[in-house]
Amino acid sequence: MHVPVDRVHEFLSTLQEHIVRRLEDLEGSTFGRDPWTRPEGGGGLTRYCEGGQVFERAGVLFSHVRGHTLPPSASAHRPELTGRSWEAMGVSMVLHPRNPHVPTTHMNVRMFVAHGDSADQDVFWFGGGLDLTPYYAVEADVRHFHQVCHDAVAPFGEDKYRHYKAWCDEYFLLRHRHETRGVGGLFYDDVNTPDFETSFALTRAVGNCFLPAYVPIVQARMDTPYGDPERAFQAYRRGRYVEFNLVYDRGTLFGLQSGGRTESILLSMPPQAQWRYDWTPEPGSAEAELAAYLKPREWL
Secondary structure, three states, X not given: OOOOHXXXXXXXXXXXXXXXXXXXXXXXXXXXXEEXXXXXXXXXXXXXXXXXOOEEEEEEEEEEEEEOOOOHHHOOOOHHHOOOOEEEEEEEEEEEEXXXXXXXXXXXXXXXXXXXXXXXXXXXXXXXXXXXXXOOOOHHHHHHHHHHHHHHHHHHOOHHHHHHHHHHHHHOEEOOOOEEOOOEEEEEEEEOOOOHHHHHHHHHXXXXXXXXXXXXXXXXXXXXXXXXXXXXXXXXXXXXXXXXXXXXXXXXXXXXXXXXOHHHHHHHOOOOOOOXXXXXXXXXXXXXXXXXXXXXXXXX
């Protein structure tokens, strides 16, 4: 089928700007702009905040890149597409708040197109999701986040939330730690059925649900008092975030191994992290309570 690439490009670039404007309202200052081009084709725009009062580091990235020949490594599940010209576009973001009582979050929505000899032979698929990584978990916040995720995908089938939540729990698992990266959310990939319009609508719903899922949590927790012990625990838990991104995350690994733009790829990393040898929190402490949240669980 012919894939209307321009429509997807317009939605994604508008989504980036809409999210950045809302985050700037919370931060009280303007995010930086870093447009870039890719020698092989395409480019993108990185919007970022470093050292903010609300967001110690934030990156909201839009990219639309092209290539002449799809390599086998990028078409492992569809080997018949190897050698085709291709396009990939998406919005990807990670927010690392300063206050340890505000969770870190990640969101990504994307589309990939492998072009055929004619427009009606194009092959596409969508992917994306969002997830929440608290340091001091508040169950009401977690339930709110999951309720918004549920409501976003419910129009596309009652099984969608259950399926995409389970996929998220499975994907964001630190297998060497036997714990999830956070409290989950939604994750999906390789969506191209039953048709383009439905798949595109699902991706729009996921992208558009980010702000109502996350901003109320920021507003509720950003002024919570904290001190050095909370910041130290936040840095310790951020170490887990680094471990996942560098060991398991497919997007990070593919970007680094394929010669992607390193500065944009590693903008997902927290500005400060810490590792402590064989450290465990005091039983009954607020830090110890987090462990109960770091495993798959039904929130609704």
